[in-house]
Amino acid sequence: MSGQYEVGTIVEGKVTGIKPFGAFVALDSQKQGLVHISHVAHGYVKDINDELSVGDEVKVKILSVDAESGKISLSIKETQPKPERTERPRPQGGGGNRGGAGGGGKRPQGNSQQGQAQGFNTLEDKLKEWLKQSNEIQADLNKRIKK
Structure with missing residues (x-):
C-alpha cells in the first residue's frame, strides 16, 4: 500500500499518536497522516482522548496530500454517515439575559x-x-x- 495516496479514497489505518489538536494515523509502514480534532466525529469533540486511543484501527478518508512536504490530511467523520439532525426549539422573543458583556447593572432609562x-x-x-x-x-x- 506504500505509494501515492489519492484524495477522496478511504483507507484503514492505525492510530499511532494523539495530541490535543488531533491524531496521527499510520496508513502503512512509511506513511502517516493527521486527523484534525474537527474531523474525528460529527459532533463537537472536547477531548480527543474520549474518542480515540493509540492502537485503534480506524477508517479514514484522505482529504489532501501535500506533494512537497508529504503531509496527508485525514478525516474519520467523512467515513461515517451524518447523524440525523434533531431540531432544537428556538427561543421565542428577545432571548433573555445571558449575562454577556454589557449585561450588568440597570438598563438605561429613556431610549x-x-x-x-x-x-x-x-x-x-x-x-x-x-x-x-x-x-x-x-x-x-x-x-x-x-x-
Missing part, C-alpha cells in the same frame, strides 16, 4: 424602545447615550442646588 428595536448599539452610540444621561442628571442637580 429603551430604541435599544430593543436596534438590538445592538455601537460603543459610540452608548457613549452618546451616557453623555446625554449624565447631562440630564447634572442639569437636575443644578436645579436642586439653585433652590
